[in-house]
Amino acid sequence: MVKNMKKNDVKESKFDSKMKMVYSFEEGNKDMKNLLGGKGANLAEMTRIGIPVPPGFTITTEACHLYYENNKKFPIGLKEQVDENIKILENKMNSGFGDVKNPLLLSVRSGAASSMPGMMDTILNLGINDTVVQTLINKTKNERFAWDTYRRFIQMFGDVVMGVPHHDFEVELQKIKDKRKVHLDTELNAADLKELVKNYKSLVLKVTKKSFPEDPRTQLYMAIEAVFGSWNNPRAIAYRKLNDITGLKGTAVNIQAMVFGNMGESSGTGVCFSRNPSTGENKFYGEYLMNAQGEDVVAGIRTPKHIEELQKQNPQVYNQLVEIKNKLENHFKDMQDMEFTIQEGKLYILQTRNGKRTAQAAVKIAVDMVNEKLIDKKTAILRVQPESLDQLLHKQIDPESKKKASLIAIGLPASPGAAVGRIVFNAARAEELSKKEKVILVRTETSPEDLIGMSVSQGILTARGGMTSHAAVVARGMGKCCVSGCQDINIDEKNKKLTIKKKNVVLKELDYITLDGSSGEVFNGKLPLVDPKLSGDFIKLMKWADEFRKLKIRTNADIPRDARVAREFGAEGIGLCRTEHMFFEGDRILAMRQMILATNEIERRKALAKLLPYQKADFIGLFKEMNGLPVTIRLLDPPLHEFLPKEKKEIEELAKALKVDPKWIAQISEALHEVNPMLGHRGCRLGITYPEITEMQVQAIMEAACELKKKGIDVKPEIMVPLVGKVEELKNQKAVIQKVAGEIMKKYNVKIDYMIGTMIEVPRAALTADEIAQEAEFFSFGTNDLTQMTLGFSRDDIGKFLPEYLKNNIYDKDPFAVLDQKGVGQLVKMAAENGRKTRSNIKLGICGEHGGEPSSIEFCHRVGLNYVSCSPYRVPIARLAAAHAALKN
């Protein structure tokens, strides 16, 4: 092996045997995470500030990197440096590694620069063998401890290093427990454990065809190599991918003198947090077990005790621990998650790190620590993950009840929160029943016709459609819980039945179900919900975020109620009002349908005249709510066939109402049918073929604006032309808008400060933004459609292949949830730059679903957009994410 290395050494100067690959704890500090890993750096730091840490040293992440570069062989010089440090450690501990008189045992633990809890390997009690175990017995006079330590070592080393399945060891352990008729490990005596050691060794030989290694140094090298190897085990790779951990060199290896929590009842081990990680309360929190090693606390066979009990059991150690946790929190300026061991009454800290916490705790701890002058506002803001706020804004299923509940299906977590109600299978029934009952609307998929039914339901469950399906988008807009694309459920609307074959469950109308829109889970029956709490700390943190962010936050809202909610959450304008959502209620839909069925312009204008007062009243409502703030109104966007009824009964009703032949309606429906409606006759294509539609909408907007302005309300309409791909389209619609707007302002003798702009949602628009900016005063990136067209993914159909794509790592994330920065983002960046080249003060925003997603918001900040717009319930998340983006960039 050394020969090979020498060969490599000639070629690659980085295989420098003089490179320092091992640092004793005294040589490191907390800022050396990249080199020593998080655990190693913090062990060094604790050593440096006088915390009782068992002495030891760290093999660098760089050494791990070289190991892989060197075709999985130790880099030259590593063994020598390890041996050197072992010697120092032996001196320090006044013992010898493998020494038959005073043996040194070691722990060997992984630790990368980023925390990857439980992903990589650890070996404790290394250095023990048939000779050493006897010495241990002689020295400690604790035969049980010695054999317990030995059997633990074989079990861990056999599993982690030699690849004997963990389960096989468990079987052996269970056999001996059964033989002894005992339940707990601690009930086994020294002889039992000695027998177990023998059995374990036979097991290892049988499985691996190799004897268990007796030589401590061989054990050590094998353990180091195993830890290196664990860096690239599948679960570690998956974890890094999932958590976007990139750019790391490898794992460090921490080698430390063992301290023993299993030396009897005055020994023990535990885990504690400097504050409550669940509530954030500034109160010491933790668990411990006496006469145990680390793995026993998590194994769950014995129930650990609450840390407060230690105060009674060993007040001295408890007080020391409190002192240490205070010192560490003050030192690291964050809530600490610590591991400790008590060896015969003496306290050792084995690890400290910043503790994971719930969203509620994150907010409270961040704000408290600013109040305690421990951290500044910027740090506090960065301590709270924007996405996590979602938990705080919606109802949740009571966590305790959820554990015992009957999970019947899992769909996509389409709109967060939780909902309980009785099943209904259509929108009309939802409307009817919702007057006296809480209902859940269950549909194969929803369409705009279901809008009112959705609004009166507690939650929505669909069998089809993705995270950006109609159901999902509308539900998020309403802040209503939704589980979409739940493929396992089969809906028989006619017979009012819902079947889940896999679970042998059949539910009928009015049966109760409970939805968790944050996880996609569907439960049978009625689970208790807990209300969201918006604490004062939350509001304070939001205000701090506002001080730092550069991006404005707007909301997507179509009705005054949503606008009000969003404004309460801090929205600074409406970034997207979808006017078509206004056309579905009551008489409106009739007039809309009459317009669509018109065979000439005169009939069409007649029907549009009926719609005008409705639209105007809607805009008056929105403008009032948003007094002083801009309101971006998108002109009619969806294809007209979406407004026509599909069911025979409805068609007949419509025919009756309009006094026409039902066949005629069917014929028009057929004529309007499109193969790919997404790429069809919609958006500005409607306004260009039927300018009278644009005229009516502009009239409604401007009349509303003029009337309110006369009453002293500050109205800032921004009229947005959808689906523009070529500047000529915008020119065409702009002429119509300007003509009508001019006429209305003249009629009212009022000047409204309005803007005309366009969606950038067709790739061609992004590619020719320089030209389009000649006509547009603002761009709003419609990244939903832009993603559909740039990727060629219909969001309604993506469910057929996206799961396979995610599984095969073709996409990391659903590109409709997280902006595809390389593809779609490239177009956004190009359009932003070229748009500004033409019109330096052009206003740039985003109104796709990505406007509420933190990584996408950071992208928007980086390319210099002016605002993001998102659904009302994501406004706080966007505010915080925008602050993060500003602070990070």
Add this chain to the structure above:
Amino acid sequence: MVKNMKKNDVKESKFDSKMKMVYSFEEGNKDMKNLLGGKGANLAEMTRIGIPVPPGFTITTEACHLYYENNKKFPIGLKEQVDENIKILENKMNSGFGDVKNPLLLSVRSGAASSMPGMMDTILNLGINDTVVQTLINKTKNERFAWDTYRRFIQMFGDVVMGVPHHDFEVELQKIKDKRKVHLDTELNAADLKELVKNYKSLVLKVTKKSFPEDPRTQLYMAIEAVFGSWNNPRAIAYRKLNDITGLKGTAVNIQAMVFGNMGESSGTGVCFSRNPSTGENKFYGEYLMNAQGEDVVAGIRTPKHIEELQKQNPQVYNQLVEIKNKLENHFKDMQDMEFTIQEGKLYILQTRNGKRTAQAAVKIAVDMVNEKLIDKKTAILRVQPESLDQLLHKQIDPESKKKASLIAIGLPASPGAAVGRIVFNAARAEELSKKEKVILVRTETSPEDLIGMSVSQGILTARGGMTSHAAVVARGMGKCCVSGCQDINIDEKNKKLTIKKKNVVLKELDYITLDGSSGEVFNGKLPLVDPKLSGDFIKLMKWADEFRKLKIRTNADIPRDARVAREFGAEGIGLCRTEHMFFEGDRILAMRQMILATNEIERRKALAKLLPYQKADFIGLFKEMNGLPVTIRLLDPPLHEFLPKEKKEIEELAKALKVDPKWIAQISEALHEVNPMLGHRGCRLGITYPEITEMQVQAIMEAACELKKKGIDVKPEIMVPLVGKVEELKNQKAVIQKVAGEIMKKYNVKIDYMIGTMIEVPRAALTADEIAQEAEFFSFGTNDLTQMTLGFSRDDIGKFLPEYLKNNIYDKDPFAVLDQKGVGQLVKMAAENGRKTRSNIKLGICGEHGGEPSSIEFCHRVGLNYVSCSPYRVPIARLAAAHAALKN
């Protein structure tokens, strides 16, 4: 007015009164077209080389430009320069403009740098008035001539300059003819014409409330202004748009001494061509009328005589004309289109220009002129418009019969050629009847199920779908005539009836219709067709084109027959073989459907195994035809639901054949349904979710290749993965392909030199071409889909708004026919550049419909693609277009 101009003069230095705005014919030459217009430059050139041209001068296009710049007022100095030149002309002609003794009459004619025949205005006989007419009578002793000239002038000036409707003059003329009971103008005598002059003047006064201007100079200025004005009349603007004429400054104005063809029977006028513009035959060709002015020849009241008759009537003039046409053709080195006038036996040439010609004539003339050493090969190539070759490759309706035929509807010219046959309304009936009858398949729209029906029909007529609809694409591939999107026809398939309400026409099954796929016309009944002729000249010209072009030309072909046709037309490989077209015949579709209905991989593999031998046999056929040339095979692309039957009867048949419940088929169909299939589960998404499909296809390709190679056939397969948007997709499929290909080559012990590449048809692929080129050995731009996604236009649905878009000048051309260079082209260019940056030798081609369209081919040449691929019948067009591109760039 002069005051105003002075004011402008101060501001704008270009209003320089010293600028030369008028050139006498002696001052110009043929290379001054931009300044003098085509007519003016050629008049000057003819003057220069001694052709008898009536003297005159030209007002520059620059003067016209200044006229518009100067808010439609004459630029300073223009009148003075005109007056000066009039003086010179008076001297030359020994007469005076408005002179009562020896009056000079003028013609005032427009003429831009590009020929815009008939689009702009002309005034003849200018300078005549009540006094001058008397002088003319005295001088010529020809009273009839004098009054005829006067009435002609009032009629033309009144119409063109003063805006009196042409029709009103016709009414007056008719009145007097009726009164005299004569039929021809020439039958009116001097007194009649004198009376007509009086009546015309009253008419002008009545309509315009102004007297007809008597002052010749006023007449002249008004005429010049009218010609300037005609530059921007709507039809001239439309003509320039239609013919892509841009960058011109305006029209020139040619002012010339009048010569009179209406001075009696020794005078006359005519139009002639130096060669036959219809056949290209090198034979003098033309028409003339004695005692007439130019407009009489085209008016059609008197039938002009063939030019050969002039030889008998006036051999001297005839011989002089022949001499002149020879001189002009030799001088301009192109077939000339000339106007001449004979004034009392003396010949004058009024105009010469390069003559318009049919495609057949263009080819013959170009090749003849090279043989005559008049032009070189490059010039010959550029003389033939690539698009025009289409006429030569397909049957045409006999032009004479067409004139008298009953046109019942006009659709889109989806696939050129002509077809006659009996109407059938479905594919099955087409198959059945085609055995004894020629049939035309008439459908609302076609689908892949209609494939065989289409192949046995003479032509296809659809009521829906654009130029790139299924019907259009397939028909072009088959070289079969197709009229698509014929909105006026209403098809009642059930009752086997076709109704055209507008024309009150109802046709039944087996009635005859005739289609013209080159014009989109549909005729009632059976019209005679004429066969295409591929002359030796054509083949010669094609070979010359091949010498100059840089682009390779491939073809889109799915079956051996198409491949053979394309190879005969000069295709250098297959650029696109759509494997799905192979799945529709006979038992294949059954196996295909079995595969789709499979519920697990094992069943799917069973069905695929049945398809394997068919695919393999198909590839053997194609590879044999293309021996030595590359064959690009696209893996399965369309969504699976396209292969399932839709009609109840067919579903039942399938259920019976597969021994399953029809409900089950309906359920699968329903589950496969997509909202936007274009953006759905298709392309490589199929191969990724069902790798066994890719495996079967690669097995078929490689087994075919190996077997043929063993027989000494040179096979060059290029396996193409469709719809890639992200390099990971290609990586995934490449792994499958390489694995199977390796296994097959090992099995046969043959090494096949194959390539793996991808379509670039998703915008994201173009945007990330640098990454994709890491895996792809070639890119083929699928500009059909790339256009759909970049523009957001579904080609199946574009008919709903494209007509309005073209009408409103939002798009100039259907972007599916002519590549949108600014939008889609930008992506192509970007991908070509970035692809080459990653892999310098990457092979780049295009296989969308644009690959056969000349302006798009020029674009492909400019961005440096290696080849274009088009349907077999467009291969010659592409060869010539590629040569044009190379010679022009």
